[in-house]
Amino acid sequence: MITNLVLIYILQIFTLFNSDHPRFKGGERALALFVSHNLIYPEYSRQNCLHGTVNVSFKLNRKGQVFDSHVTKGFGIDLDDEALRIIRLTSGKWVVPSSHDTTDYLVLPVNFSLKMVECERNSPENFQKAIAAYKAQQSLSFAIFNFYEKKAKGEYNPWEEGRIIALKSQLGYDERYINQLLKQANRKLKQGDPESACDDYLTIRRLGSSKADKFIEENCH
Numbered sequence: 001m002i003t004n005l006v007l008i009y010i011l012q013i014f015t016l017f018n019s020d021h022p023r024f025k026g027g028e029r030a031l032a033l034f035v036s037h038n039l040i041y042p043e044y045s046r047q048n049c050l051h052g053t054v055n056v057s058f059k060l061n062r063k064g065q066v067f068d069s070h071v072t073k074g075f076g077i078d079l080d081d082e083a084l085r086i087i088r089l090t091s092g093k094w095v096v097p098s099s100h101d102t103t104d105y106l107v108l109p110v111n112f113s114l115k116m117v118e119c120e121r122n123s124p125e126n127f128q129k130a131i132a133a134y135k136a137q138q139s140l141s142f143a144i145f146n147f148y149e150k151k152a153k154g155e156y157n158p159w160e161e162g163r164i165i166a167l168k169s170q171l172g173y174d175e176r177y178i179n180q181l182l183k184q185a186n187r188k189l190k191q192g193d194p195e196s197a198c199d200d201y202l203t204i205r206r207l208g209s210s211k212a213d214k215f216i217e218e219n220c221h
Contacts, residue, residue, distance in 0.1 A: 022060050022096045022106065034093070038191050039086045040184055041112065042078035043177075044137075048130040049119035050075070051112045054083035057105045064094030072107065077134045083110040085188075085196050137171055144168060145206040168207065178209050185215065194219050 024031035045051070058069035066088050074080035087108060096102070147164045150156040168174070185200035198220035204212035 022094045025093050042082050044078050049122040051114050053109045053111045055109045056083050056087040057107050060094050060096050064096050066091035148208045
């Protein structure tokens with residue numbers, strides 16, 4: 001049972017709001033509100049009570065645009081991807097003073113926190129098992145992607161399809177998952193993040209579903 005809403009917030013980095021450093025337009029509070037409004041808690045981590053802080057390093061050009069961004073400390077799971085996405089989404093929303101060296105990296109930690117009864121009882125052992133399971137699932141997913149890629153080209157073995165369908169079921173890639181992924185992609189598109197949205201749309205296609213085809217045609221080139 002969920003006792004509180006999912007809390008997603010960005011930790012305070014006071015040096016970023018010093019006059020000698022780049023600052024987010026509107027200040028620290030505006031940055032925190034931007035993150036909480038736009039960040040989408042990754043589904044796998046939410047279901048498995050995975051939480052924690054992901055550090056993202058990035059550079060800013062004179063126009064306040066983010067470039068050369070990457071995760072410097074994370075978990076190797078979907079939390080990393082979302083932390084990186086949200087920092088990239090801040091591109092163009094920074095004020096960069098003339099004294100700032102654009103070759104310098106800035107670092108922002110993005111904290112993911114789940115206030116759920118079942119998550120409060122999650123042990124460190126289960127936490128590590130869930131991370132390992134995520135990485136194993138990613139490897140198995142490639143077998144599914146490869147099959148449907150070959151099927152689209154007419155180069156597949158029809159006898160393999162039963163095994164792939166069973167594997168999809170095992171990994172939870174059902175209609176509910178597809179619909180959730182589509183909803184997530186549409187939200188990202190509305191946020192002005194077509195690149196990440198298209199990653200989700202293409203994942204839906206790679207799972208053998210045609211539900212995202214019209215969105216791919218309209219938005220992914």
